[in-house]
Amino acid sequence: MLRPRKFKELETKLGHRFKDPGLLERALTHASVRGGKIARFDNERLEFIGDRVLGLAIAEILNQQYPEASEGELARRYNRLVRGEACAKVARNIGLGAHLILSESEADSGGRDKTTILADAAEALLGAVFIDVGFEKARAVVRKLWQEQSEPVPEVAVDAKSALQEWAQGQGLALPKYTVVSRKGPDHAPRFTAEVIIAGRAPAQGEGASKRIAEQAAATALLTREGEGGRLGDA
Structure with missing residues (x-):
């Protein structure tokens, strides 16, 4: 060949x-x-x-x-x-x-x-x-x-999605799943709403100028509601 x-x-x-x-x-x-x-x-x-x-x-x-x-x-x-x-x-x-x-x-x-x-x-x-x-x-x-x-680098701050995944694993829960439930505004200034779901827990939502930011906001909301907001400052 x-x-x-x-x-x-x-x-x-x-x-x-x-x-x-x-x-x-x-x-x-x-x-x-x-x-x-x-x-x-x-x-x-x-x-x-x-x-x-x-x-x-x-x-x-x-x-x-x-x-x-x-x-x-x-x-x-x-x-x-x-x-x-x-x-x-x-x-x-x-x-x-x-x-x-x-x-x-x-x-x-x-x-x-x-x-x-x-x-x-x-x-x-x-x-x-x-x-x-x-x-x-x-x-x-x-x-x-x-x-x-x-390459070895200093530990960076924990982002909300990583912190939520770590918490879910520690609780023996399913991994978080994210869905964009709405998109509003013009193309040059969109506004996204994302929802995060973990089986066995009520969903949480967050908003942001991008899908990623909205997902991070949703993860933050769920962690805060569960009393785990301190995880966002662990690193």
Whole structure:
């Protein structure tokens, strides 16, 4: 199989040359091109595997970097490194968007720079490396690509969404789920209302100029109502 030049460039950035180039192609193939084919022809299953590979590798890195850290501190740092925004940042750093295999409609709608698509593809790459040669090499790729984000830094302030997730886990509750329930105002000055739901607790709402701010406000409202507002100043 002739290896496309673009594959060689991406392999150089990953630090891994695939024994099976087909795995790399599949990792780059978005479900939008499936066209009725079964899921094994796109990257969704590889993303599922890569998510687990990333989680284990990041947990190992943090355990080594912060031997005296509490479970709560490790959890906060872990969540920042494995969340979609962090994975998408890694994808952008290696120019992954240009290599994605998308349907024409998805490409035309800006799919090459969509955070969700980039994050999923980054995880799919890790899954492909794992299947190709195993965890040791996949872990090395994580260390290479996530190095900048995982460098030891002083603990930063706990954001409300992270604090709420930590509290929910500590209570043995389901993870928080966020929904934007309304959007008002003109495009240049929108106002969002978000709602957060945790099974077994009454929902809470918050408002803000962006979805993210509204979700943070909702998380703050729920924590405050539950008497856990002090968590926002723990760090």
